Amino acid sequence: MGATEACPRGLTHRTNPVVSSTALTAVILSLVAAACALPGVFLLLRRMSLVSDAVGHVLLFGIVLTYFVVRDVDSPWLFAGAAAAGLASVALVELLQKTRLVKEDAAIGLVFPALFAGGVLLASVYLRNTHLDADAVLLGHPDLATGDERQIGGVFVPAAGLRLAGVLALNLALLLLFFKELKLTTFDPALAAALGFRPGRVHYGLMAVVSVTAVAAFDAVGPVLVVGFFVVPAAAAYLLTDRLGVLLVVAGVIGVGAAWAGTYLAAVVDANTAGAVAAVLGAMFAAVFVFAPGRGLVAQAARRWRQRRDFFETMLTVHLLHHEGTATEADESAAAGLHTHFHWTPRDTAAVVRRAVRHGLVERAGEGLKLTATGRERARDVGPASGRPA
Structure with missing residues (x-):
């Protein structure tokens, strides 16, 4: 089971002598990438990619408010509070948009900075003695996600990996169960309503999946990289194919590829892992944007x-x-x-x-x-x- 070593959070954990910490970080980031890519494709097709930015940044607000109630940083209710904050931000955006006084992009720009700033302010003032570090919240430190481990069958597995694997499995199951509803309400909501598919319920179901996925990934990689995994792989895949099923697979492959490449790039140049992965995501999108066979700049x-x-x-x-x-x-x-x-x-x-x-x-x-x-x-x-x- 390996030797015990100190992790950056001040915890002690056992490391697997076969799997390096870099590989474990890459695996966790790959789970985040795949879990985010599935709902991210539908956000892109619905022209709602900025919603992932809003949801990813307001989770701290929900976490802090829930902490005031439970007073336990390890409580599972923090997860529920963060997910509720994500759904609340979506509802607020839609309420502002329905007034017809502001458009959707402006509504998003009004809601998420206010809630995010409120969360950071509350954490800075009232939670100074907890591990809710503002820098980690703003930037994310994926390397720390391997520090907290659980023993399963004699093997120590990062708790973040277990949580993210569960979210990925949930997203895959929901996608398979509701693929027809998601596809129809995405491309022709009027027809979906006429056929009795309730586009509103499907919409809020998708937003719930986005919120839960963002919450699970928030502690592991930070809000910036969560948004990157929601948006960039889907946007790059959209330039490569017009088939929805292929689009979902390609988006996942791009996200996972960026996770591995960025993690090992950070290890080689001794850089921040989140920043390296984000840079690789940007480079991969730039390459697709220029060289995509049908829609790239060269092809055009x-x-x-x-x-x-x-x-x-x-x-x-x-x-x-x-x-x-x-x-x-x-x-x-x-x-x-x-x-x-x-x-x-x-x-x-x-x-x-x-x-x-x-x-x-x-x-x-x-x-x-x-x-x-x-x-x-x-x-x-x-x-x-x-x-x-x-």
């Missing part, structure tokens, strides 16, 4: 480039069709003089002609060009145009 630039090339090839076919069978056909279709008619450079004109020949739109006839059946069909589908080739 390539698509625009191909469209411009197709456009100028089409212009050539329209020009040839316009003068086909006329007295000016020989002059207008002469390859050497085409650049004077389009006001293109000779080099650009030659490139357009080569591509049009290669694509079977035109064929060479002596010094001139002739439309093929394919080129004639394309020209008839559009009208005359003008411009400058790419």
